[in-house]
Each structure stands twice: as structure tokens, then as C-alpha cells.
Amino acid sequence: MPDPRLAELSRWLPDLRLLTAPGDLEHYGRDWTRRWTPAPLAIALPANVDEVQTIVRWANERQVAIVPSGGRTGLSGGAVAAHGELVLSLERMSRVLDFDAVDRTLTVQAGIALQTVHEAAHCHGLIYPVDFAARGSCSIGGNIATNAGGIRVIRYGNTREWIAGMKVIAGNGELIELNRGLIKNSSGYDFRQLLIGSEGTLGIVVEATLKLTDPPPISQVMLLALPNMDALMQVFALFRTRLALQAFEFFTDQALQHVLAHGAQRAIDGDHPYYVVTEFDAVDERQQQMALAAFEHALEQGWVSDGVIAQSEAQAATLWRLREGITESLAPRRPYKNDVSVRISAVPAFLHEMQALLAREYPQIEVVWFGHIGDGNLHINVLRPEDLVEEAFIAQCEHVTRLLAATLQRHGGSISAEHGIGLVKRAYLESTRSVAEIALMQGVRKVFDPNGILNPGKLFATG
Amino acid sequence: MPDPRLAELSRWLPDLRLLTAPGDLEHYGRDWTRRWTPAPLAIALPANVDEVQTIVRWANERQVAIVPSGGRTGLSGGAVAAHGELVLSLERMSRVLDFDAVDRTLTVQAGIALQTVHEAAHCHGLIYPVDFAARGSCSIGGNIATNAGGIRVIRYGNTREWIAGMKVIAGNGELIELNRGLIKNSSGYDFRQLLIGSEGTLGIVVEATLKLTDPPPISQVMLLALPNMDALMQVFALFRTRLALQAFEFFTDQALQHVLAHGAQRAIDGDHPYYVVTEFDAVDERQQQMALAAFEHALEQGWVSDGVIAQSEAQAATLWRLREGITESLAPRRPYKNDVSVRISAVPAFLHEMQALLAREYPQIEVVWFGHIGDGNLHINVLRPEDLVEEAFIAQCEHVTRLLAATLQRHGGSISAEHGIGLVKRAYLESTRSVAEIALMQGVRKVFDPNGILNPGKLFATG
Numbered sequence: 001m002p003d004p005r006l007a008e009l010s011r012w013l014p015d016l017r018l019l020t021a022p023g024d025l026e027h028y029g030r031d032w033t034r035r036w037t038p039a040p041l042a043i044a045l046p047a048n049v050d051e052v053q054t055i056v057r058w059a060n061e062r063q064v065a066i067v068p069s070g071g072r073t074g075l076s077g078g079a080v081a082a083h084g085e086l087v088l089s090l091e092r093m094s095r096v097l098d099f100d101a102v103d104r105t106l107t108v109q110a111g112i113a114l115q116t117v118h119e120a121a122h123c124h125g126l127i128y129p130v131d132f133a134a135r136g137s138c139s140i141g142g143n144i145a146t147n148a149g150g151i152r153v154i155r156y157g158n159t160r161e162w163i164a165g166m167k168v169i170a171g172n173g174e175l176i177e178l179n180r181g182l183i184k185n186s187s188g189y190d191f192r193q194l195l196i197g198s199e200g201t202l203g204i205v206v207e208a209t210l211k212l213t214d215p216p217p218i219s220q221v222m223l224l225a226l227p228n229m230d231a232l233m234q235v236f237a238l239f240r241t242r243l244a245l246q247a248f249e250f251f252t253d254q255a256l257q258h259v260l261a262h263g264a265q266r267a268i269d270g271d272h273p274y275y276v277v278t279e280f281d282a283v284d285e286r287q288q289q290m291a292l293a294a295f296e297h298a299l300e301q302g303w304v305s306d307g308v309i310a311q312s313e314a315q316a317a318t319l320w321r322l323r324e325g326i327t328e329s330l331a332p333r334r335p336y337k338n339d340v341s342v343r344i345s346a347v348p349a350f351l352h353e354m355q356a357l358l359a360r361e362y363p364q365i366e367v368v369w370f371g372h373i374g375d376g377n378l379h380i381n382v383l384r385p386e387d388l389v390e391e392a393f394i395a396q397c398e399h400v401t402r403l404l405a406a407t408l409q410r411h412g413g414s415i416s417a418e419h420g421i422g423l424v425k426r427a428y429l430e431s432t433r434s435v436a437e438i439a440l441m442q443g444v445r446k447v448f449d450p451n452g453i454l455n456p457g458k459l460f461a462t463g
Numbered sequence: 464m465p466d467p468r469l470a471e472l473s474r475w476l477p478d479l480r481l482l483t484a485p486g487d488l489e490h491y492g493r494d495w496t497r498r499w500t501p502a503p504l505a506i507a508l509p510a511n512v513d514e515v516q517t518i519v520r521w522a523n524e525r526q527v528a529i530v531p532s533g534g535r536t537g538l539s540g541g542a543v544a545a546h547g548e549l550v551l552s553l554e555r556m557s558r559v560l561d562f563d564a565v566d567r568t569l570t571v572q573a574g575i576a577l578q579t580v581h582e583a584a585h586c587h588g589l590i591y592p593v594d595f596a597a598r599g600s601c602s603i604g605g606n607i608a609t610n611a612g613g614i615r616v617i618r619y620g621n622t623r624e625w626i627a628g629m630k631v632i633a634g635n636g637e638l639i640e641l642n643r644g645l646i647k648n649s650s651g652y653d654f655r656q657l658l659i660g661s662e663g664t665l666g667i668v669v670e671a672t673l674k675l676t677d678p679p680p681i682s683q684v685m686l687l688a689l690p691n692m693d694a695l696m697q698v699f700a701l702f703r704t705r706l707a708l709q710a711f712e713f714f715t716d717q718a719l720q721h722v723l724a725h726g727a728q729r730a731i732d733g734d735h736p737y738y739v740v741t742e743f744d745a746v747d748e749r750q751q752q753m754a755l756a757a758f759e760h761a762l763e764q765g766w767v768s769d770g771v772i773a774q775s776e777a778q779a780a781t782l783w784r785l786r787e788g789i790t791e792s793l794a795p796r797r798p799y800k801n802d803v804s805v806r807i808s809a810v811p812a813f814l815h816e817m818q819a820l821l822a823r824e825y826p827q828i829e830v831v832w833f834g835h836i837g838d839g840n841l842h843i844n845v846l847r848p849e850d851l852v853e854e855a856f857i858a859q860c861e862h863v864t865r866l867l868a869a870t871l872q873r874h875g876g877s878i879s880a881e882h883g884i885g886l887v888k889r890a891y892l893e894s895t896r897s898v899a900e901i902a903l904m905q906g907v908r909k910v911f912d913p914n915g916i917l918n919p920g921k922l923f924a925t926g
Contacts (some may be wrong), residue, residue, distance in 0.1 A: 029676060037658065058792050073804070087766075097692045098806050098893040100806075101807035102700070102807050103807050103808045106673075107475075108645075109878060123604065128596040136895060141591070146606065146649050147649050149647050149649075151524035153647060154647065158647065160653070160656075161624070170899070174899040174903075176899055176903070177897070177900075178900075180806070180875045181806045181875070182804055182805070182875075182876070182877055182880075183806075183807070183839055183840075184613075184616060184803070184804045184835070184839065184840045184877070184880035184881050185804060185840035185879075185880065185895070186609050186610050186611050186660055186877070186879045186880060186882065186883045186884070187660075187877050187878060187884055187892060187895040187896055188659055188660070188661075188884060188892065188896055188900075188901070188904050188922055188923070189661055189877045189886075189904050189907060190610070190623070190656060190657065190660055191900065191903065191904075192661065193623075193656030193657065193659075194652055194653065195659050196653065196656075196657065197651070197652065197653055198651075198652055199651075202652075206525075213730065236739050255504055255773065288851035308676050341645055341646070341648060342645070343563075343565075343566050343643070343644045343645060343646075344565050344566050344646070345563050345565035345566045372647070375646035375647050376645065376646055376647065377646075377647045397738075398822050412643045412644070412645075413645070414645055414647070414648040414649075414650050415647065415650060416648075416649045416650045417645075417649060418647050418649050419649060420649045421649070421650055421651060425650075427649065429650060433651055434640070435648055436633070436637040436638075436639055436641060437639050437641075437654065438651070440633065440637075440639070440654065440910055440911060441652050444652060444907055444910050446910075447903055447906030447907050447910060448903060448906075455875070458543050459651055460651070
């Protein structure tokens with residue numbers, strides 16, 4: 001171990017697992033963005049809270065930057081270590097610590113995978129309702145760091161709503177216990193909420209107490225084909241009023257083509273420009289009739305051109321795969337991603353402007369988009385043509401993102417709905433947050449992390 | 464206007480309404496605590512955001528402390544001006560600014576009364592679900608400042624859950640617009656959440672965008688008489704599992720006696736030590752049968768000794784008055800109040816210790832307590848005997864509160880569930896928040912309010 005700082009860390013923590021092999025540095029130094037070349041100093045795999053705290057104290061003394069690391073499924077570069085940082089991976093801290101049936105909470109170490117949380121909740125007849133496609137790889141700590149959203153936000157909200165408490169090693173090395181599972185606690189600033197979505201720049205979440213809830217009622221899944229974009233908001237308004245929605249997801253024919261090419265099964269014949277997958281409560285015949293009536297009304301109005309209701313769980317999974325498989329089907333192309341949001345009421349006007357912008361600025365480039373229309377969130381995936389080199393492609397995408405950011409700003413939207421700012425969106429933060437707000441963020445960061453050792457350069461320039 | 468600072472403020476803002484009459488100073492200088500002698504410099508009643516911003520800038524230049532002021536129904540002294548502060552009352556800024564049917568949001572000025580918000584939502588067939596007895600007087604700005612809870616938290620959560628966005632004049636004089644009604648927005652620190660519950664020490668909320676929701680299903684109200692305290696958690700567990708609870712409120716016979724003496728109507732005969740008022744969904748006969756079956760099961764088990772189900776809205780109101788009238792019935796006695804919380808699972812053990820503590824420490828003093836058992840929140844009202852002077856009474860209560868705080872700390876609870884810390888609980892903050900957390904709070908405060916002009920001395924010592 002040639003680096004004297006690492007030698008010292010090993011003296012402080014003789015049992016700490018440290019990795020420095022090139023393969024490990026590469027594996028742990030990057031996330032799903034793949035845009036930066038990983039170059040961490042080393043990988044630390046602490047086994048407990050004490051080790052995390054000691055690492056943070058060492059980092060403060062030696063001025064070593066730390067990149068907190070969960071499942072590294074992030075899409076904004078928040079977990080990238082490209083400048084000699086120590087990657088602090090929580091993957092060995094992945095246990096369920098406690099379940100409380102009265103409080104209906106699950107206390108876990110931060111490195112636990114979302115899917116393991118789902119399974120643990122299920123064992124107790126409850127659910128942890130935050131869910132999205134990366135569930136098998138992403139960690140709760142990472143979910144908290146980006147306030148992860150996903151496909152059930154319309155019903156259950158974001159990660160923010162489901163954190164009853166957390167233990168954090170702040171950037172200054174202090175262990176703080178935030179909220180401790182209380183439902184009511186008006187005792188000063190709610191730092192739990194401040195930490196959620198702070199992308200590892202204020203503290204390292206080491207444990208979290210998650211709220212659980214009852215499983216949703218029996219549901220049905222419906223796939224709808226839509227003739228045009230204006231119909232989308234009409235169908236949404238109709239379905240939202242008439243049904244108890246659990247999800248309302250939207251994608252284009254172009255997205256469908258990628259999923260089908262990736263092995264998914266076609267569910268509706270014919271050519272249709274837009275599709276919706278929606279899931280709603282269908283406990284009894286009355287609710288099922290209401291769904292059918294809503295569908296028929298939409299058909300009569302010309303808002304949908306075709307549709308199918310899943311007749312089995314297997315078919316429901318097939319329909320869901322058409323939406324959930326999109327990201328995976330595009331992954332080999334390493335798309336440039338925008339993840340934007342506006343208020344629901346601003347969706348129609350924004351969509352029109354956005355479509356015109358994309359058509360104008362990417363004339364030769366394939367753009368695949370889809371989204372969680374029920375919460376105003378659109379995912380735009382730009383695919384690099386084979387004849388365009390990466391650098392020129394990124395430059396073009398950055399140019400368009402600047403225009404998109406200006407459009408978002410006019411509509412009061414956000415440059416990052418659920419991926420976070422990280423490195424990828426940093427240059428556009430001012431389209432969503434004012435200069436005054438960013439200055440306050442930098443100030444707050446200095447309070448929690450006076451030496452700027454936690455994830456420096458992510459989110460904003462470290463002042 | 465003798466004070467040169469006020470003369471200058473009037474030059475900066477010739478149209479600003481300023482009050483300095485002794486009656487006004489007294490009226491606006493205190494809240495419901497009545498423990499401090501009001502002594503503000505003056506009362507400013509700005510008419511718009513610009514005036515608020517200019518006042519804050521003036522206060523920064525002239526080092527004048529500001530006490531932001533809503534309905535002054537607070538119970539922790541957060542709105543008290545006892546040291547020559549300028550009271551900045553938002554009572555003239557009380558309009559509804561916008562309703563959006565698609566976003567289902569209501570945008571209001573911060574000085575609007577909670578009840579006016581309820582009425583505005585009702586006009587659109589929706590509800591703003593945060594509710595408590597002070598609804599007619601308290602303001603949304605004050606609700607946000609203390610993250611107000613109330614009687615529907617078990618179903619809808621606290622104020623925190625219902626704020627989609629807000630405009631704030633930060634202590635440094637900057638106008639910041641937080642979240643702007645977005646459902647998904649992962650673009651850095653969520654200062655909206657930081658401001659909620661910050662008791663006017665970081666910024667002055669001038670506008671808020673409130674989330675609305677569908678009215679709850681048709682409900683029934685039940686009053687239960689309980690033979691002992693252990694039965695309370697049994698009944699709660701049973702009812703929570705079997706019914707869709709909207710409220711589950713608890714009070715003692717002693718509390719009942721005060722409400723009855725204050726004119727409420729007895730609903731159950733006989734002597735019973737404890738009572739519960741609960742409200743639950745009762746849409747159809749099935750749900751009504753389930754409620755009846757739950758009640759009968761509790762009766763068989765000996766967990767309840769009697770009960771009554773409201774047969775009309777009028778009777779439901781009568782039953783609710785038995786719980787909601789308690790605070791008002793005690794108000795003439797100006798009780799010393801504790802407002803504490805623990806996790807639900809910790810309620811039984813805490814209740815036993817708390818009861819023993821109160822019995823031991825207040826042998827000659829009447830203590831009335833009740834609470835929101837469904838969210839672990841207990842209200843303790845200590846009544847001063849006529850033969851005990853105020854000063855000695857308060858001293859004794861403070862002594863007991865120190866012991867109570869230590870008990871809470873052992874059970875992981877909070878010294879303030881929903882009233883806030885203000886002046887009243889400041890000495891006990893360390894029982895709930897660690898020294899490290901309080902230092903971080905003081906640091907964050909300095910970032911937002913570098914000159915310490917906003918509500919100094921509230922929550923914690925201004926560093």
C-alpha cells in the first residue's frame with residue numbers, strides 16, 4: 001500500500017477492508033453514467049458505523065475527499081470518483097436491523113438493496129412502496145441521497161415520505177440521529193429532510209428507519225394506445241377522477257420499438273404514436289366496471305384508439321415490462337439522459353415546446369422519451385448515432401440541454417426530477433434554483449462539512 | 464414616532480402600516496402563552512412581499528430584531544416580542560392567490576387563517592386536511608413555522624406533507640421560491656422542508672402553495688370508555704387493524720370533567736377513567752359492521768366498558784366536542800403545558816413512567832392530560848392551584864419538565880411534538896437534539912440569517 005495516507009488509515013482501522021486493485025478502482029469508481037474515467041485513491045468497505053465515522057475523521061484530518069457509494073446505479077454521476085477520492089462503499093452494511101410491528105417500521109443499514117427491503121417488508125405482510133427498475137442493485141442510502149421517486153409516486157410519493165429516521169455521519173465527523181422514528185417532532189430544524197436529496201454532500205447515511213404500509217388493494221393493469229399527445233392529459237384527467245390510480249406511465253411508439261426489439265411481447269396491434277400503462281384499484285366488480293366505463297368513454301371521445309386489460313398477473317407483468325423495460329433496452333446505447341419535471345398543469349404546454357425543441361435540435365438523432373405523467377416527470381433519452389463520436393455527441397446534447405433548461409425555467413420546472421444533479425446537471429442547476437438559493441446551499445454545506453471532504457464537486461462547486 | 468429607526472423605516476416604506484399604541488404593542492407582542500410581558504418596538508403590517516423584503520433589509524442594516532407573527536395562537540412563545548423587537552404581522556396578507564384544479568393546489572398568502580383555507584378548498588370540492596381547534600385564528604404561516612399537526616395526523620400527516628411550495632424572505636433579505644409546486648424535484652437541498660418547523664428563525668414565509676386532496680369517505684364517530692390504561696393500546700391496535708382510522712384521540716376522566724363543566728354534553732353514563740374518540744371510514748354496511756364487530760370484540764375482552772356511535776352529524780359533533788373542547792375549557796386556568804411524543808411502540812412504557820412521575824411530583828396539583836395516541840403525542844396540562852403564586856408554580860413545573868425531559872430521552876421521545884420549542888422549551892432542547900445537532904442548527908441559522916435578526920432567542924441561543 002504505497003500511499004502514506006492509506007497506510008495511516010489502516011493504522012487507525014486495522015480491520016478496515018481496503019481495495020486498491022485496478023479492477024476494483026474501476027468497478028467502484030463509476031456509476032451508470034459511464035462518462036467519467038474512474039480514478040479513486042482506494043475503496044473502503046467499512047463494516048459498521050464506527051468505521052464510517054473514523055474514516056470521515058481521518059478524511060478531515062488528511063484532507064482526503066470521500067465519495068459515498070451505494071449501488072452506483074445513479075444516472076447523474078453523483079457516485080463517480082474520478083479525482084483520487086476515497087470511495088466509501090456501504091455494501092457490507094446491508095442488514096435489516098429491526099422490524100417494529102407497532103410502529104410499522106423497518107430499520108436497515110444504508111447499504112441494503114431496495115429489493116431486499118421489499119422482501120423484508122413482505123415477510124411482515126407490509127410494503128415499502130418506493131419502487132423502480134433498479135431495485136435489485138440500488139441501495140437505500142442512495143435512494144435517500146437522491147430522494148428517489150419511481151413508478152408509484154402518484155400513489156405513495158417519493159422516498160422523502162417514507163423515512164422515519166436516520167443515522168448519519170455528518171461531514172464534520174459527528175454521528176447524528178435524526179428524528180428516531182417519531183411521527184410528531186417539532187424540535188427545531190428537520191435535518192432528516194435536509195439530508196434527503198443532498199447527494200452525499202452533507203453526511204453519509206449509515207442507517208435508516210423506513211415507514212411501511214399496508215399492501216395496496218387488488219389492482220388491474222391496463223395498456224392504452226393513444227392517437228396524439230393532447231389525448232394524454234385528457235385520459236389522465238378522466239382516469240384520475242374516476243379511478244384510484246396506483247400508476248400512470250407514458251411512453252412513445254419509439255420507446256416501444258426498443259423494448260420489443262429487446263424481447264418484450266407486443267400487446268396491442270397496429271401503429272400508435274403513444275401508449276399508457278396504468279394500474280388502479282380493482283377490489284370489486286364496481287371498481288372494475290368503473291375502469292371499463294372510463295376506458296369506453298375515452299374510446300368514444302377518440303382519446304384512446306385501443307386498449308387491453310390484463311387478465312392475469314402474468315399478463316400484468318407483460319404489460320408492465322413494456323414500460324419498465326425501456327431503460328434496460330436502451331442501456332447498451334448509453335443514452336444521454338434528461339430527467340425533467342414540471343407541475344402537472346404545465347405538462348401540455350411544456351410537452352409541445354419540448355417536442356418542437358427536440359425535433360429542431362436533434363434532426364438526425366433518435367430521441368426516446370417516456371415518463372411518469374401523473375407527477376409531471378419526463379425522461380428523455382438521446383441515442384448517439386454510430387457515426388458521431390462521443391465527444392461531439394455529448395457537446396451537442398449539452399447544447400440542447402441548455403435550451404431545454406431555459407424552456408423548463410419558463411415553465412417553472414426542474415432540471416432534475418429524480419436522478420439528482422451530481423456532475424451531469426451541475427451546469428444547469430441555476431435554471432431550477434436561484435443564485436441566492438445556491439449560495440445558501442453552499443453555506444449549509446460548509447456548516448455540515450467545513451473541510452469540504454464529502455463528494456466535492458457534486459451538485460455545485462464547493463465554495 | 465419618536466424612535467429614529469422607525470422614522471427611517473417609514474421613509475423607506477411611506478405606505479407601510481406601523482402601529483405603536485400601547486394596546487397594539489400588547490396585543491401583537493404576545494401569543495397564547497401569556498408568560499412574558501409584551502414589549503415590542505412597534506408592529507409592522509406589510510401589505511405585500513416587497514414590503515416584507517424591505518423591512519427585513521432595513522432590520523439587517525439597523526440590527527433590529529424581527530418577530531414574524533401569524534395568528535399568535537402558539538403555545539411555546541415563538542411569537543412573543545418581549546425585548547424591543549419589531550413584530551412583523553402577516554395579517555394583512557391573507558388572500559387566496561390561486562387555485563389550480565389540475566395540480567390540485569391552493570396558493571395563499573401566509574397570513575390566511577387555516578379555516579379560510581378549509582373553506583376555499585371546500586368550494587372546489589377538495590380538502591386541506593391539516594386541522595386542529597385553533598383553526599379560526601391560526602395562520603398558515605404559523606402552521607408552517609411549527610409544522611403544525613393536530614387531530615388528523617394519523618390519516619394525513621403533519622403540515623410538512625401538504626406544502627408544495629413557498630415564497631420566503633430569508634433572514635439575509637433574499638426572496639427565495641422553494642419547490643414551486645413540483646411533485647418531483649431532485650435539484651439540491653430541499654429548503655422548503657428545512658423552513659417547515661424552523662419557527663421563524665431562518666426566513667419569513669410570505670406565500671405558500673398547499674396540496675389539496677379528496678374529501679375523506681363517509682365516516683362514523685365513536686366514543687369509547689376504557690377501564691384502564693393498558694386497554695388503550697389494545698383498543699388502538701385492534702381498531703387500527705380492522706378499520707380505516709381518520710382519528711384516534713384519547714383523554715382522561717379529569718379532562719372530561721372540565722369539558723362538561725364548560726358546557727359540553729355527557730355522552731356515556733357512569734365513571735370511567737379513560738375515553739377515546741375515534742373516527743373511521745364507514746362508507747357501506749360492511750365497514751359499519753366491521754366497526755361494530757371491533758367494538759364488540761373490545762367489549763368482550765374487557766378493553767372497553769362502554770361506547771356510543773354517533774347516529775347523526777350533530778351527535779358526531781357532540782362527541783368530538785368532548786375532545787376538542789378540552790383546551791378551551793382549561794384556557795381560563797392558563798395551564799402550564801407539556802406537549803411530548805414518543806414512538807407509538809414506546810407509548811405504554813412511557814405512559815406508565817410519566818404517570819408515576821406526575822403523581823409523585825405534583826401531589827397537590829391537578830394535571831389534565833390527553834392526546835393523539837395514534838401518533839404518540841401526549842398533551843399534559845398542569846393547573847395552578849389558587850393558593851400558589853405564579854412564579855413558584857412555574858418553577859415547580861420547570862423542575863418536573865426537566866425530569867420529564869430525562870424520561871423522554873430514555874424513551875427516544877421529543878420534548879415538543881407539535882407546539883415547537885420557542886421560548887418555553889428552549890432549556891430542554893438537548894433532551895431531544897444532541898449538542899452536535901444544535902451546533903449544526905446554529906450554523907445553518909447563521910447562513911440564512913447572518914445578522915441574527917429573525918426571532919432571536921427562540922428555539923436556541925443565537926450563537
